[in-house]
Amino acid sequence: MKNSLVIIAFVLFAWVGASAQGFRNVDKSPMDAAYFPDNFAHDRKGDEKALVRILYSRPAKNGREIFGKLIPYGQVWRTGANENTEITFYQDATLQGKKIKAGTYSLFTIPNENEWVVILNKDLNYWGAYQYKEANDVARFTVSPKKSDTVIENFSIQFPKGTNALLRMGWDTTVIELPIQF
Known part of the structure; x- marks a missing residue:
């Protein structure tokens, strides 16, 4: 009984202590990163570069x-x-025949039932798409959505393992793919 009270007191102290130090709770939509090659973040070897x-x-x-x-x-x-x-992009790339210079871009999409538009835009560091300006688009790509066999609970971006760069995005029962060549 005494041990249980000590454990409860410790947990409460830790919880109150974190709140008292001003840390907010975990975000409902946590940030993540996707790399190509897919294993880059976890299995870096030598001078391998993303x-x-x-x-x-x-x-x-x-x-x-x-x-x-x-x-x-x-x-x-x-x-x-x-x-x-x-x-x-850490080096120049080609997507659907369009040359993309190495650099950082915002990635927006326009979902539709039978066709999606994937957009690279030069505006960075904005919240949401509220200040999106089409005039600052670098390139647009049209892709066809596919149905997933299972529900994807959290929005996900991934490059499947392998030597080809295939950008995959999925959420709910929808998946889109966009090949990238280097």
Whole structure:
């Protein structure tokens, strides 16, 4: 009994102590990173370098209807949550025949039922898509969405393992893919 009280007191002290120090709770849509090659962040070997890095926030489905409802069709979406998603190319790349210079870009999308537009934009460090300006687009790419066999609870961006750079984004039952060549 005495040990239980000590443990409860310790947990309460730790919880109150963190709050008293001014740290906020964990974000509902935590930030994450995707790399190509996919294993770069965890399995770096020697002088291996990443070719692409994407920084984004991962909202959860939480039982909501996502595309066409929470994320309206036909409107620019920040492609994640919180700040707009950023993609960094560490060397020049080609996407759908369009040359993209090495650098960092905002990554926006316009979801639709049968077609998505993926947008690289030169504006950085904005919250959401509220200040998005089409005039600052670097390139746009059209892709066809696919249905996932299972529900993807948290919005996810990944480059599948392998030698080809295939940018995959998925949430709920929707997946889009955009090949990148170097």
